[in-house]
Amino acid sequence: MSNLIDPHAKPLPSLSARHIDPHSYPDGVAFLDGQYLSMSQAKISVLDWGFLHSDATYDTVHVWDGRFFRLDLHLDRFFGGLEKLHMTIPFDRDGVAEILHNCVALSGHRAAYVEMLCTRGASPTFSRDPRDAVNRFMAFAVPFGSVANAEQLQRGLHVAISDKVRIPPASVDPTIKNYQWLDLVRGLYDAYDRGAETALLLDFNGNVAEGPGFNVFCVDDGKLSTPAVGVLPGITRRTVFDLCAEAGLAVAAADVSVAALRQSDEVFIASTAGGIMPVTMIDGVPVADRKVGAITRRLMAIYWQKHEDPAWCSPVRHP
Ligand code: PLP
Numbered sequence: 001m002s003n004l005i006d007p008h009a010k011p012l013p014s015l016s017a018r019h020i021d022p023h024s025y026p027d028g029v030a031f032l033d034g035q036y037l038s039m040s041q042a043k044i045s046v047l048d049w050g051f052l053h054s055d056a057t058y059d060t061v062h063v064w065d066g067r068f069f070r071l072d073l074h075l076d077r078f079f080g081g082l083e084k085l086h087m088t089i090p091f092d093r094d095g096v097a098e099i100l101h102n103c104v105a106l107s108g109h110r111a112a113y114v115e116m117l118c119t120r121g122a123s124p125t126f127s128r129d130p131r132d133a134v135n136r137f138m139a140f141a142v143p144f145g146s147v148a149n150a151e152q153l154q155r156g157l158h159v160a161i162s163d164k165v166r167i168p169p170a171s172v173d174p175t176i177k178n179y180q181w182l183d184l185v186r187g188l189y190d191a192y193d194r195g196a197e198t199a200l201l202l203d204f205n206g207n208v209a210e211g212p213g214f215n216v217f218c219v220d221d222g223k224l225s226t227p228a229v230g231v232l233p234g235i236t237r238r239t240v241f242d243l244c245a246e247a248g249l250a251v252a253a254a255d256v257s258v259a260a261l262r263q264s265d266e267v268f269i270a271s272t273a274g275g276i277m278p279v280t281m282i283d284g285v286p287v288a289d290r291k292v293g294a295i296t297r298r299l300m301a302i303y304w305q306k307h308e309d310p311a312w313c314s315p316v317r318h319p
Contacts, residue, residue, distance in 0.1 A: 028142035029107040031099045036106055042140060047126065049133055050119025054179045057081035058117035061100070061235075062144055062272050066110045067313040069272075069306075071097060073235045078116055081176040086130075087118050089137040096139070098317075103141035105318045111144035113273065146274030147214055152197065156280025156292050157269065159211070160196035161258060162187035166209035166230055174232045184212040195284065198269075200261075203230035208256040214271035216279075218256060218264035219295050225260075226270075228253035236270035236303075243302050249295065266293030268300075276300045 030042030050056035059078035061071050075093050082089065091099065096116055104112050116139045123132035148157050164187045172180050187199035200216060203209040208216060209230045215237040217226045224244060226237060244251040261267060267279040267287050276299050278292040306312040 026142040027107070028109070028112075028140055029103045030138065030140035031103055032138045033136075036102060039140060039142065042138070044119065044136065044138070045122050047122040048119050048136065049121065049130070050117075050136070050179075053120070055085075055120035055130065056117060056179055057085055057087070057176050058115055058179070059177055060113060060115045060272050063104050063109065063112040063114055063141070063316060064144070064304075064307045064313075067307065067315050068100070068104075068114070069313045070235055070239065071100070071314055073238065074116075074272075077175075077177060077233075077235065081178075082118055084173060084176050085118075085120075087120070087135045089118055089135060091137060096137075099139050100141070101317045102319055103139055104316045107141045109141060109143055112141045113144050114141045115139060146277070147198065147212075147269065147271050148274050148277040153274075153277060154292075156278040156287070156290070157198055158196045158281035158284075159198050159200050159269075159279050160191040160194045160283055161208070161261075162190040162199045162201050164190065164199075164201050166201040166203055168204045169230050174230060177232055181212065188212055196281070200282075202258070203227065205255070206258070208258060208261050211269060213273055214269040214277070216256070216261075216267065216269050217251075218261050219266035219268075219293060220260070220264050222250070222295070224249060224251040224295070225254050225256055226251070227256050229255075234270055234272075236272055236275060239303065239306075240270055240276065240299060243299055243306070247298070247302065262287075264288070266296050268293075268296045276303050 025039040028039045030037050030039055032042045059074045061074040062069055100114050104114055119136045120130055121134040121136040164183045167180050167183055172178060183201060187201045191199035198211055200211045201209050208227055215226055215231055215234040217224050241251055262282055265288050269277050269279060278296045280287050280290050
């Protein structure tokens with residue numbers, strides 16, 4: 001099935017005349033109900049289960065210097081989540097990709113944070129049976145955002161380890177990218193209370209899991225490890241594995257204890273929202289000598305180099 005919207009056929013008047021409220025919404029373009037809209041116009045029903053029950057899945061890919069980075073992997077994960085949640089959308093992979101390209105092209109952003117999502121939707125009869133709901137696909141492109149700001153990228157993030165346990169995989173399958181974020185948000189408040197900038201949550205066994213919007217890696221004796229279970233299989237995490245394979249670095253998915261993390265030579269986090277970002281303080285204690293480590297720096301450099309490599313990215317198509 002192809003994309004139901006033909007951007008050539010549609011004049012997109014709402015875009016040229018779009019109303020941007022700079023105080024409420026970032027400048028961007030959304031796709032909703034067959035139309036391309038400004039972010040302030042993109043609204044959903046309060047009856048949508050995506051809102052009422054967090055019954056939704058999504059994926060976020062970024063565009064850097066006019067190119068999508070590893071879009072295919074994000075589409076794979078998104079369509080995998082739809083299938084696991086028994087959701088259907090009226091677009092296939094090419095249709096979704098076309099909508100994402102259009103959102104970015106119409107937004108004019110060269111560096112963008114691009115989200116595709118599907119909510120359960122609402123049941124026309126307000127029935128409690130999820131099979132009665134009409135699933136809703138949406139997408140949007142807004143300016144690129146990062147977990148770490150420029151200063152934090154330079155000197156490393158300060159994180160706190162929260163005592164909140166990341167929701168276990170037996171409850172919510174973390175391979176389905178989801179908005180189950182209350183644990184992560186509570187962890188963030190713990191971190192702020194303790195003077196840190198972001199949080200790491202533990203898994204149900206007390207090992208390190210992940211943080212609000214990122215996976216975590218530690219480096220010990222030149223070898224990298226990242227939590228194996230109870231975490232979203234991040235595309236940036238996967239990219240770190242791919243970069244390590246190219247660079248001849250050893251990397252493993254394994255349990256990471258809190259003690260091991262604290263004693264690491266280097267720690268970094270990984271997310272589409274910022275890439276590879278160093279961590280130099282944990283609970284107010286420096287990681288090693290508190291400097292961004294050599295392996296972290298090397299991976300950060302090659303991660304961004306890959307954003308110019310046609311094998312890893314695809315230019316935004318303009319309708
Ligand atoms: N873990 C969680 C809970 C996330 O929400 C995200 C991204 O939003 C990540 C990890 C990192 O995943 P990715 O590298 O695909 O952005």
